[in-house]
Amino acid sequence: MDINVLTIILIITVIISLVALNNQQILGRYMFIPYDVKHHRRYDRYITHMFLHADIGHLAFNMFSLFFLGNMFLTQVGGDYYNPANGDEFYLDGGLMDTYGSLFGQIHFLILYLAGGLFATIIPFVRHQDNPHYKSLGASGAVSAVIFAAIIWNPTMELQLLFIPFGIKAWLFGIIYLVFEYVMDRRGGGRIAHDAHIGGALFGILYVLIINIDKGKEFIQAIFG
Template identity: 30%
Template sequence: MYNLDPVTIAIIAANVIVSMKGFNDRLFFEKFKFNVGSIRRGEQIRMFSSGFLHADTTHLFFNMFTLYFFAGYVIDALGTLNFIIIYIASLVFGNLLSLYFHKDEYWYSAIGASGAVTGVLYSAILLEPGMSLYMFFVPIPIPGYIFGIGYLLYSIYGMKNRIGNIGHDAHFGGAVGGYVITLILLPSLFKTDLGYVGLLALPIIILYLLYKTGKLK
């Protein structure tokens, strides 16, 4: 659902402005990116600021395009203020999970709005689980809830096997943030869509069980 709500435009603009500054100012980029060592030394601002920095224009474009596409579902269902809450909470949830899993890797760094955007995506799927989504090279529509579950299962696989230069844990943490905050804001979903609420919780349960049994690494 395409949406040109002013808050969507404002968030996209903020990401573009901060990212462009980071592209052209390496000191700025290094000062505000997510870095475990710096955060553990007390620079908590990085938990928030890193969500507005991106590696390059392609990284920025895909995050903002995804946000633009799914923001409308959340705004229409929950309102502008709650959308902002979900966006920020998902950003923080994503970085908190990254910090937890990499707490002893002082060199670990990350950037990008992916955690926040994934939170908005998962919130939108929870609100409209039957939405049809298309993926590259897949000519048939995929139900939103199938896509959401598959995406998080892949994130778990990526976390376990350290696939690519991608913050899979931030994506997963962001999705958890979007899922939890959406249910807090709209608890009626437990009555109207309990089945989907349960299905979308499966990857979260799987991650927890893998972690508790020591099988995540």
């Protein structure tokens, strides 16, 4: 496994999550509590909650999704940016393209992941800023940002999901995912922060459109073309 920004995030998240599972003080100190953010200025919670998880299953699912879709995004965004067909002056027998393309992809991945996780807390914060009992944790919002960035970047790729015995187009999965999360959020009553998943997904879409608006056109063409 290459040591890149994705690998580092995976390792740090797994270590911190496993340690925190056996330490309620760490969970209470660093999980996302909108009330504390607003009334006690605990702004660090916007980021720290991403490195904590409720149980092994929660951690495994998020890290599994992050590993596969994160690698797809890193490969796609790095390779597409430094493409000799686009007249890149850095291209030299594959060497410099690989170097700069990888660096470009990793920088964008880090921004996408951290900012996506932060953006995912906006809706929960607005909803629960005066509720001292609301708490959330996990990298799901940040992972959703990465998943949807990968989907918008390459909407025609096929995703093989654990619970579906056949491949599904990325753009179709994205639509189904958002509809499902919206319906479950409206239904309410569960312990899953569906609003954070939606927020993260929307940020992932927005981020790709900011760095490459043509990807939005390609996504539309993939659906209707």
